[in-house]
Amino acid sequence: MRALLVDWIIEVHHKFELMPETLYLTIYIVDRYLSLEYVARRQLQLVDMCAKLIACKYEEIWAPEVSDFIHIADSAYTREEILGKEKEILNKLEWYLTVPTAYMFLVRFVKVAKAEKELEHMIYFFAELGLMQYNLIQYCPSMVAALAVYAAMCTL
Incomplete structure (x- = not known):
């Protein structure tokens, strides 16, 4: 669901x-x-x-x-x-909303990787696919973002 x-x-x-x-x-x-x-x-x-x-x-x-x-x-x-x-x-949630999401790490990792547009789009694509995966909830957002970058670099 x-x-x-x-x-x-x-x-x-x-x-x-x-x-x-x-x-x-x-x-x-x-x-x-x-x-x-x-x-x-x-x-x-x-x-x-x-x-x-x-x-x-x-x-x-x-x-x-x-x-x-x-x-x-x-x-x-x-x-x-x-x-x-x-x-x-x-x-x-006790009004606790200020959290580092995977997107915040993605932006930073894309900048550090000096990614071209194709790689950047692939990184964001993998990150959005990761949003749908229930088993990725157990990992911290920085690891999910790093995984998206790694998968995109390996793919391209």
Whole structure:
């Protein structure tokens, strides 16, 4: 289910044309919240929307509004449900959102590697593929970023 959820997260991310930092923070929030709280299958989309809303408020200059998320979910949830779940997630995470995501390390590693555009795109491609892999959660973000760089360099 996580792979499907992350796939939907990425699809919505591209639809709203958000920054990469928002994507990585959204997935971090979802993973962390799901590790602390059982969520019914029907509520997974709600958790994702709220995590993306939180990440947008944290990372974006112009964040999408709650009504945008209601529209994207075909009015499956009300404004009150979304805001209530957002508050619940923030309280469960104890408002701890400042974390080094893999993207922060990727930016630095690409710069250090003095990567050309082809290599840079391949690195980000492997990193996004890694977002969908549940078994990579056990590794720290710097290791996942280093793995993406290494895999891209070996591939090219």
